[in-house]
Amino acid sequence: xxxxxxxxxxxxxxxxxxxxxxxxxxxxxxxxxxxxxxxxxxxxxxxxxxxxxxxxxxxxxxxxxxxxxxxxxxxxxxxxxxxxxxxxxxxxxxxxxxxxxxxxxxxxxxxxxxxxxxxxxxxxxxxxxxxxxxxxxxxxxxxxxxxxxxxxxxxxxxxxxxxxxxxxxxxxxxxxxxxxxxxxxxxxxxxxxxxxxxxxxxxxxxxxxxxxxxxxxxxxxxxxxxxxxxxxxxxxxxxxxxxxxxxxxxxxxxxxxxxxxxxxxxxxxxxxxxxxxxxxxxxxxxxxxxxxxxxxxxxxxxxxxxxxxxxxxxxxxxxxxxxxxxxxxxxxxxxxxxxxxxxxxxxxxxxxxxxxxxxxxxxxxxxxxxxxxxxxxxxxxxxxxxxxxxxxxxxxxxxxxxxxxxxxxxxxxxxxxxxxxxxxxxxxxxxxxxxxxxxxxxxxxxxxxxxxxxxxxxxxxxxxxxxxxxxxxxxxxxxxxxxxxxxxxxx
Numbered sequence: 001x002x003x004x005x006x007x008x009x010x011x012x013x014x015x016x017x018x019x020x021x022x023x024x025x026x027x028x029x030x031x032x033x034x035x036x037x038x039x040x041x042x043x044x045x046x047x048x049x050x051x052x053x054x055x056x057x058x059x060x061x062x063x064x065x066x067x068x069x070x071x072x073x074x075x076x077x078x079x080x081x082x083x084x085x086x087x088x089x090x091x092x093x094x095x096x097x098x099x100x101x102x103x104x105x106x107x108x109x110x111x112x113x114x115x116x117x118x119x120x121x122x123x124x125x126x127x128x129x130x131x132x133x134x135x136x137x138x139x140x141x142x143x144x145x146x147x148x149x150x151x152x153x154x155x156x157x158x159x160x161x162x163x164x165x166x167x168x169x170x171x172x173x174x175x176x177x178x179x180x181x182x183x184x185x186x187x188x189x190x191x192x193x194x195x196x197x198x199x200x201x202x203x204x205x206x207x208x209x210x211x212x213x214x215x216x217x218x219x220x221x222x223x224x225x226x227x228x229x230x231x232x233x234x235x236x237x238x239x240x241x242x243x244x245x246x247x248x249x250x251x252x253x254x255x256x257x258x259x260x261x262x263x264x265x266x267x268x269x270x271x272x273x274x275x276x277x278x279x280x281x282x283x284x285x286x287x288x289x290x291x292x293x294x295x296x297x298x299x300x301x302x303x304x305x306x307x308x309x310x311x312x313x314x315x316x317x318x319x320x321x322x323x324x325x326x327x328x329x330x331x332x333x334x335x336x337x338x339x340x341x342x343x344x345x346x347x348x349x350x351x352x353x354x355x356x357x358x359x360x361x362x363x364x365x366x367x368x369x370x371x372x373x374x375x376x377x378x379x380x381x382x383x384x385x386x387x388x389x390x391x392x393x394x395x396x397x398x399x400x401x402x403x404x405x406x407x408x409x410x411x412x413x414x415x416x417x418x419x420x421x422x423x424x425x426x427x428x429x430x431x432x433x434x435x436x437x438x439x440x441x442x443x444x445x446x447x448x449x450x451x452x453x454x455x456x457x458x459x460x461x462x463x464x465x466x467x468x469x470x471x472x473x474x475x476x477x478x479x480x481x482x483x484x485x486x487x488x489x490x491x
Contacts (some may be wrong), residue, residue: 008486009108011488012103012106013103013111034268036273039267039273039274039277040276040284042281048288052288052293052312053136053312053336054132054135054136054395055399056312057309057311059249059250061237061305064230065226066229066230067246069243070250071247071286071289073247074455075282076451081448081452082282083438083448084413084414084417084437087417087435087436087437088416098117098409098413099355104416104420105416105423106412106419108488112355112474112482113474113478114408116471116474117405117409119351119352120402120405120467122344125252125402126180126390127393127395128399129337129341130175130177130387130390131390132337132395133179134149134173138175139326139330140334143313143326143330144327153174173390176387176391180386183383187342188372201336201339202339208328208333211328211329212316215325216296216298216319217299218319219298221298224298230242245459249399252399252402260278296311345383345386352378352382360481360482361482365378366378411448411449411452414449417444421441
């Protein structure tokens with residue numbers, strides 16, 4: 001039966017199809033090899049390290065000491081959305097996360113747009129974290145052997161200056177490219193090995209952050225929190241405006257919630273483990289973010305954060321007057337940010353896998369190596385793009401764009417909850433058991449959407465412009481390729 005254009009745009013993928021694809025994995029696809037603890041560590045690994053190790057440099061100049069409230073605001077918003085993720089992941093335990101949730105609820109076109117947001121979010125997040133890794137690697141080398149990477153090999157070609165975009169021909173940020181190559185080799189070896197390696201690196205990361213908190217608190221000065229709010233309004237960041245703007249900058253560091261859900265098809269007992277993994281990872285992340293933020297601000301005045309490379313390591317060096325604490329923290333950061341980049345690239349490849357399996361992008365992205373159960377071509381393509389961006393573009397361009405993609409994804413996930421409940425009622429198939437959002441299908445999702453929009457409103461005009469361009473390109477891609485090649489056309 002021929003479908004009208006509207007019917008094609010709003011057609012949904014049955015939940016049963018997600019379940020059937022998951023059951024067929026053992027024969028020809030990804031394998032269920034991830035337990036609860038490694039899954040939770042995937043979530044922690046995708047978040048801690050990103051927001052703490054280097055976004056403080058971007059966020060504190062906007063909010064001052066009240067950046068603590070920015071992290072709290074972002075955590076509350078992420079928590080509301082985490083409840084929505086937990087319910088949807090119980091009903092749709094599939095790879096693709098927000099994309100799969102949208103495809104089963106609000107229709108193919110909006111699902112494809114959601115996928116475009118996720119690709120922007122994950123791709124730029126991987127590049128941004130790889131760039132931050134370069135600063136800590138340089139700090140580690142300087143403290144360990146007294147040698148630093150030449151500026152020509154650790155600064156990008158395209159940077160943001162006072163007068164706009166500035167080009168530095170011949171410059172390349174080489175360390176992030178090396179990091180992405182290492183992640184690529186690890187990911188194509190297989191998911192189980194990558195998840196185990198990530199769990200080890202996350203435990204090292206948490207130990208390093210505890211080490212930072214303990215030492216930083218020895219130099220704690222309560223006067224550093226006065227004035228609590230930013231009083232400089234030259235850039236429009238005074239008072240709560242600075243808190244919201246900073247929340248938008250750090251919000252992408254909660255991308256780990258989405259990463260847990262992208263692993264839905266590779267998790268043992270996903271209906272139980274994915275919801276627990278999401279909520280558990282959020283709690284761990286929030287506690288560590290607040291502890292480190294308070295310790296860092298207590299040890300160093302807010303005005304010193306702006307433009308500071310390897311900020312946490314420098315704080316320890318200033319507090320103790322010795323190089324070895326900074327050396328230990330830089331080494332930990334090198335390992336930690338490696339895990340963030342690894343998990344973020346992993347999430348990107350699994351989203352592409354899910355979209356390709358539905359026929360909306362070429363089949364190359366769903367080809368799985370039978371020996372390693374890893375989508376090798378997909379991984380190589382993603383790493384090439386991430387490496388180029390990380391090597392040639394300044395991180396300043398990337399932070400807010402990642403937050404925009406994350407916030408948009410969270411809004412769609414929140415919308416999907418009441419739609420899913422309504423579909424179940426209409427079909428007379430209300431599922432019993434499992435996690436359900438408290439207070440009905442509208443209160444928590446509604447608060448989540450409001451909180452996301454509240455944070456989104458203070459992102460820069462440039463961010464909205466670039467996002468609009470990306471959306472136009474995504475819509476064209478869907479109408480040129482996706483709508484004609486969708487597997488739902490075969491139904």
